Amino acid sequence: MKHVTRIADLGPEALERILARAKEWKAGPPPRHLRGKILGMIFFNPSLRTRASFEAVMARGGGRAIIIEAGAGAWKLEDRVGVVMNADCPEHLKEAVPVMSRYVDVLAVRSFSRSISDEDDNADAVLRAFQKYATVPVISMESAREHPCQGLADLMTIEESFTEPKGLPVTLTWAPHIKPLPKAVPNSFLLTAAARGCEVRVAHPPGFELHHEIRAEAEALAKNAGGKICYFREQDSALIGTRAIYAKAWGPATARELPADSVTRHNDWMITARQMNLAAPEAIFLHCLPVRRNVEVADEVLDGKWSRVIDQAENRFHVQRALLDWLLN
Amino acid sequence: MKHVTRIADLGPEALERILARAKEWKAGPPPRHLRGKILGMIFFNPSLRTRASFEAVMARGGGRAIIIEAGAGAWKLEDRVGVVMNADCPEHLKEAVPVMSRYVDVLAVRSFSRSISDEDDNADAVLRAFQKYATVPVISMESAREHPCQGLADLMTIEESFTEPKGLPVTLTWAPHIKPLPKAVPNSFLLTAAARGCEVRVAHPPGFELHHEIRAEAEALAKNAGGKICYFREQDSALIGTRAIYAKAWGPATARELPADSVTRHNDWMITARQMNLAAPEAIFLHCLPVRRNVEVADEVLDGKWSRVIDQAENRFHVQRALLDWLLN
Amino acid sequence: MKHVTRIADLGPEALERILARAKEWKAGPPPRHLRGKILGMIFFNPSLRTRASFEAVMARGGGRAIIIEAGAGAWKLEDRVGVVMNADCPEHLKEAVPVMSRYVDVLAVRSFSRSISDEDDNADAVLRAFQKYATVPVISMESAREHPCQGLADLMTIEESFTEPKGLPVTLTWAPHIKPLPKAVPNSFLLTAAARGCEVRVAHPPGFELHHEIRAEAEALAKNAGGKICYFREQDSALIGTRAIYAKAWGPATARELPADSVTRHNDWMITARQMNLAAPEAIFLHCLPVRRNVEVADEVLDGKWSRVIDQAENRFHVQRALLDWLLN
Secondary structure, three states, rough: OOOOOOHOOOOOOHHHHHHHHHHHHOOOOOOOOOOOOOOEEEEOOOOHHHHHHHHHHHHOOEEEEEEEEEEOOOOOOOOOOOOOOOOOOOOEEEHHHHHHHHHEEEEEEEOOOOOOHHHHHHHHHHHHHHHHHHOOOOOOOOOOOOOHHHHHHHHHHHHHHHOOOOOOEEEEOOOOOOOOOOOOEEEHHHHHHOOOEEEEEEEEOOOOOOHHHHHHHHHHHHHHHHOOOEEEOOOHHHHHHEEEEEOOOOOOOOOOOOOHHHHHHHHHHOHHHHHOOOOOOEEEEEEOOOOOOOOOOHHHHHOOEEEEEHEEEEEEEEHHHHHHHHHHH | OOOOOOOOOOHHHHHHHHHHHHHHHHHOOOOOOOOOOOOEEEEEOOOOOHHHHHHHHHHHHHEEEEEEEEEOOOOEEOOOOOOOOOOOOOOEEHHHHHHHHOOOOOEEEEEEEEOOHHHHHOOOOOHHHHHHHHHHHOOEOOOOOOOHHHHHHHHHHHHHHHOOOOOEEEEEEEEEOOOOOOOOHHHHHHHHHHOOEEEEEEEEEHHEEEEEOHHHHHHHHHHHHOOOOEEEEEOHHOOOOOOEEEEEOOOOOOOOOOOOOOOHHHHHHHEOOOHHHHOOOOOOEEEEOOOOOOOOOOHHHOOOOOHHHHHHHHHHHHHHHHHHHHHHH | OOOOOOOOHHHHHHHHHHHHHHHHHHHHOOOOOOOOOEEEEEEOOOHHHHHHHHHHHHHHHHOEEEEEEEEOOOOEEEEEOOOOOOOOOOEEHHHHHHHHHHHHEEEEEOOOOOOHHHHHHOOOHHHHHHHHEEEEEEEEEOOOOOOHHHHHHHHHHHHHOOOOOOEEEEEEEEEEOOOOOOHHHHHHHHHHHHHHEEEEEEEEHHHHOOOOHHHHHHHHHHHHOEEEEEEEEEOOHHHOOOOOEEEEEOOOOOOOOOOOOHHHHHHOEEEOOOHHHOOOOOOOEEEOOOOOOOOOEEEEHHHHOOOHHHHHHHHHHHHHHHHHHHHHH
């Protein structure tokens, strides 16, 4: 059974096929290609784009989405094996996931990070439990470790502007924020850009390293695709001549408590016109959204000629449509 | 691009056409006239009738509704321009609205009042931001200033009982409540009844005046439609011989803190059989619902021969169906 | 108008017909038999299985479900007659239910127990109000008194393993829990198994008696169907040679405060392999879910050869499909 929980779940052929179909169908999709299909969506965290774009994919394709909000409209779910369930979770994933599998054709889950540690994020226990207990394909709508649908939309957006991703210099830069965010989005951008053969430049302040397994996996993907990855501890060098600047806030590598002065200390990492002008003249600006204006990115960039953030969000719809078609048909 | 955020967005022809179609299709609607269409509904406040009636319209018409609850299933949305977003809103309407526009065919928004001041309500910042940033038509499902779908349903209900609205005496009367409510519903009833040429009588205790811009707009609409508007500071004179009594609670004009004795001081404004008997024998009773029984209106009225409140709520469905058809087809 | 709020709402013929159709359609259902139909679902309490299974039934059948969460996406609803509504419920069921009836073809409601007393549960005021005020059929998705869709799924699961329910020994056993739960599920299992003519054995510690009206109703149903009901105050005797063990936690009969030592005092009532081995070799294990593992039931039972809990949850879908077809077609 096919699952899409990591970029590694898609080999280079599937990746190529899904991105090609997404671009093709953006112009004119086949009608009702998901007719009669039901997507079960389980959210452990709030969502706007993900929820609306997946619902729209199912509606446009003639299928239906069913939404369960764990902890809100439904209850909290236990994932630990062998535990005596006498605390606040009244149901185990061992029951909830097989049961949901009986009602739907695909299960999509937003499990998110529990904000315990990088090791906990990398282990991705909740999503792994879904994959283990499900009897239908599982799609990640962002877990602690990765956000593959976002990675696909990111690369689709880049390839719409520059056609050929191989060897294309693109920069993932850390951005300031008011709190430490999980690393699923930067991880997925890094992995997907690597798998498409980009020259990926990753810039962040010391102490904000991505997990060593992610970096090793990206290295292997880049090698296989003929691309490369470089890391920078200051921002400007990573921006000079680049074709795409992807700004994203994430938390420190070793602890989830952000030092009190993290934001003020690094607030010159906020992307402004100055940084955009270091990049190539045709460079584009990307962000997964939601974005905190004038904290992560200045208004002048989001409202300026460089920004592709709305197209990037629209592309979530197109890659997810192609992904569901690939999983189900 | 057409929007429906105020009664003024509909000229007299569109108003006539939508009401006529709503009445015609109540008997037998065309099948699947919204086939393949997606309505995106964004709620900043809870809803029962609005949500269920719009979902039913889309379902009956062969389309689909997608629901986003800002602050619940999704996050809080910022509307101020140029702000440094370091507080509790992680996303700006500048991103959320264009993104949603990419997934759906129409955006409906319940922005409600922020309960700051009448000036703030009249400025209607959140709804205006939707209208500014959207790339698809925007429908108001009640904003701080108006509730046009309610106004349409109100007049449809009156016209079902009396056919000709021109010159028909109808009364909007303030009602007691346990807290100060926004004025969108009385505003929309006044504006719509004025636009249909009714003889509109508005009664409220001193200090509960509607906003001067609304009154001026209603005056102009009445003049244009050959109707008139009269204001009363006591209730009985406004009721004598009237054909429809519309009861609605709303807050004082100048401050949102209700004087401690507001309810008890004016509790004789609650509509009972005594008031209904001042009206014409064939008079009907209207309320937008939800209604606090025995606070705003006595059981004997809601459960009596006069009440059309359930039909009025049903008519939300019919006018919204006609409205969406007018916007989309 | 047909309603399904209690097992007694279905005579033996309807019960037989719905179960037969559910089994038949599990293999291959008719396409789009609910085309154009809208199910309105109102939840006063969270739900996972019920919500997802009903949404899936409507989607698979070509219809649509509309979901209202009272107190969450919508507001709290008053059910008392004649009350002055000056407290926390802004809307009365007298309005909400007729209004919803105008938008949908069937109303499903989860009203649940208010955890006041067994008498209050048995009176089932909220569900009775729905039945009184609705102008379309009402389905209970679990009220304070009964959970008829669960009872139907329970018996379908038993009949899939043993074909003939008449005279079949089946055991409903109380199970430990961290808090006192309502009795709707044990009530419905007892009533449905009685109506199908099983030899029903009910085991619970002293003080956890089911309501006398439920027991009398079950007695009459058993007599009519040629079955019988026996009560046990210790567990083992009720298990020997039985074909199905249904474990369910519920609260004490006379008070909702569980004595401090209730769980520890009766924790030998937790179902383990030891208990399963007292039953017939082909015996199956049932639970309505959600289940607290290693509190109500040991992992070895839920993960062992006996368990049919996932099939039982799947069967919710099948019986509800047959039920809606019976109500609407």
